[in-house]
Amino acid sequence: MEKRSQWGTRAGFIFAAVGSAVGLGNIWRFPAVAYENGGGAFFIPYLFALLTAGIPILIMEFSMGHKFRGSAPLTFRRLNKKTEFIGWWAVLVAFVISTYYSVIIAWAISYSIFSFNLNWGSDTEGFLYGEYLHLADVPGQTGSLVPGVFIPLIIVWVVVLGILFKGVKKGIEIANRIFIPALVIIFLIIVIRAVTLPGALEGLNAFFEPDFTRIADPDVWIAAYGQIFFSLSIAFAIMITYSSYLPKKSDITNNAFIVGFGNSAFELLAGIGVFAVLGFMAVSQGVAVDEVVAGGVGLAFVVFPAIINEFPALNELFGFLFFASLVLAGLSSLMSITETYVAGLVDKFKISRTKAVLFGGGLAAVISLLYATQGGLYFLDAADYFINQFGVALLGLVEVVLIAWILRRVKNIQTHANEISDIRLGSWWTISLSIITPIVMGYMMFGLFKQNIL
Numbered sequence: 001m002e003k004r005s006q007w008g009t010r011a012g013f014i015f016a017a018v019g020s021a022v023g024l025g026n027i028w029r030f031p032a033v034a035y036e037n038g039g040g041a042f043f044i045p046y047l048f049a050l051l052t053a054g055i056p057i058l059i060m061e062f063s064m065g066h067k068f069r070g071s072a073p074l075t076f077r078r079l080n081k082k083t084e085f086i087g088w089w090a091v092l093v094a095f096v097i098s099t100y101y102s103v104i105i106a107w108a109i110s111y112s113i114f115s116f117n118l119n120w121g122s123d124t125e126g127f128l129y130g131e132y133l134h135l136a137d138v139p140g141q142t143g144s145l146v147p148g149v150f151i152p153l154i155i156v157w158v159v160v161l162g163i164l165f166k167g168v169k170k171g172i173e174i175a176n177r178i179f180i181p182a183l184v185i186i187f188l189i190i191v192i193r194a195v196t197l198p199g200a201l202e203g204l205n206a207f208f209e210p211d212f213t214r215i216a217d218p219d220v221w222i223a224a225y226g227q228i229f230f231s232l233s234i235a236f237a238i239m240i241t242y243s244s245y246l247p248k249k250s251d252i253t254n255n256a257f258i259v260g261f262g263n264s265a266f267e268l269l270a271g272i273g274v275f276a277v278l279g280f281m282a283v284s285q286g287v288a289v290d291e292v293v294a295g296g297v298g299l300a301f302v303v304f305p306a307i308i309n310e311f312p313a314l315n316e317l318f319g320f321l322f323f324a325s326l327v328l329a330g331l332s333s334l335m336s337i338t339e340t341y342v343a344g345l346v347d348k349f350k351i352s353r354t355k356a357v358l359f360g361g362g363l364a365a366v367i368s369l370l371y372a373t374q375g376g377l378y379f380l381d382a383a384d385y386f387i388n389q390f391g392v393a394l395l396g397l398v399e400v401v402l403i404a405w406i407l408r409r410v411k412n413i414q415t416h417a418n419e420i421s422d423i424r425l426g427s428w429w430t431i432s433l434s435i436i437t438p439i440v441m442g443y444m445m446f447g448l449f450k451q452n453i454l
């Protein structure tokens with residue numbers, strides 16, 4: 001059997017883990033979620049979730065991957081013979097996410113090219129759904145492939161699978177060492193331009209204005225936990241896989257803090273940039289910021305192009321930088337999620353990395369074509385909704401309950417992390433994992449089931 005791959009340097013691992021964490025979740029999800037859930041007051045549940053669930057679970061997953069040196073299924077099997085299926089469940093969730101996340105990156109590639117002559121025109125909504133996606137041609141069903149989506153989608157997969165072919169050190173590590181610094185620089189340029197626009201202050205006021213009454217609302221807490229889970233890439237096999245490539249001597253706890261705070265810093269930066277731009281839009285149209293707020297697909301592909309049209313100068317350049325940042329953030333996340341099933345296949349069937357990338361990644365690429373059809377957006381929405389509600393959060397809960405209460409391995413994992421890390425894990429970590437997180441997440445899942453099934 002081949003020797004297990006390893007990261008070349010500590011920074012390489014951190015860049016890769018940050019690359020996985022920083023994605024569309026930071027740029028288009030966080031700003032809208034924070035705004036809708038209490039603005040400045042949202043930071044209280046958000047920080048609570050980061051410190052009692054996000055970073056503790058990150059440390060747990062790093063520690064498990066490092067200790068058992070396996071992809072998620074192998075790690076869970078080495079933990080206990082009966083729990084391998086949990087690893088496969090996580091891998092399956094990752095696989096499904098990769099099939100549609102790749103499509104959004106493909107849109108961003110197209111839009112970065114459209115930026116050069118503001119191709120989207122003045123009706124940006126009509127352009128996205130009509131001219132670009134051809135959604136209305138076949139209402140509620142799928143049609144033929146849309147070339148403007150299909151071609152960039154092929155590019156996305158060629159790039160990602162090409163990087164994975166090269167392996168952990170020569171592929172993933174090097175790519176992230178280039179992508180992440182580039183992303184940070186581009187994003188800083190965008191944010192500086194954004195906060196110096198007229199109206200930026202109005203946007204920031206709307207964003208940070210705290211509504212403390214919302215803190216009593218359980219939904220706000222659910223939103224905070226959901227954001228932390230998705231945003232940190234925890235509970236979907238990624239961080240276990242990446243940490244299985246760590247060298248023996250690695251400071252796990254420290255790395256987890258760097259990745260956790262790094263991701264949140266990027267989120268905060270995105271919130272500032274997005275709301276400064278929204279403030280500019282609101283003021284130039286003479287409406288309240290509330291009327292222009294959006295998140296997700298609507299924010300990136302409808303509202304942003306409309307705002308870019310209105311820019312005082314260098315519209316094309318700003319548009320290009322914005323969509324390029326989506327592409328870079330997206331590719332580094334897609335790499336990590338694809339690696340989870342590549343690693344799963346290599347460990348399980350003892351096949352070469354090349355074969356695993358070809359089969360696993362190839363299958364995901366073929367399935368992703370479904371969303372590149374006219375009407376493919378319907379499938380994309382359905383898949384995304386299902387995964388977010390029942391995939392990631394439920395897995396997180398199962399994982400924590402399993403480790404803390406069924407297998408009772410908290411002490412064991414703590415000792416392992418403490419042996420190799422500078423920061424020593426004490427009762428903050430054990431209490432967060434075995435009591436706070438299961439209670440809050442159990443409550444959260446109960447609410448979700450009640451809403452959707454009962």
Ligand code: PFF
Nearest residue numbers: 021023024025231333334337
């Ligand atoms: N942490 C990522 C984000 O915030 O966007 C979540 C993610 C999504 C990771 C899709 C990887 C991925 F392929």
Ligand code: NA
Nearest residue numbers: 021022023231
């Ligand atoms: Na993130």
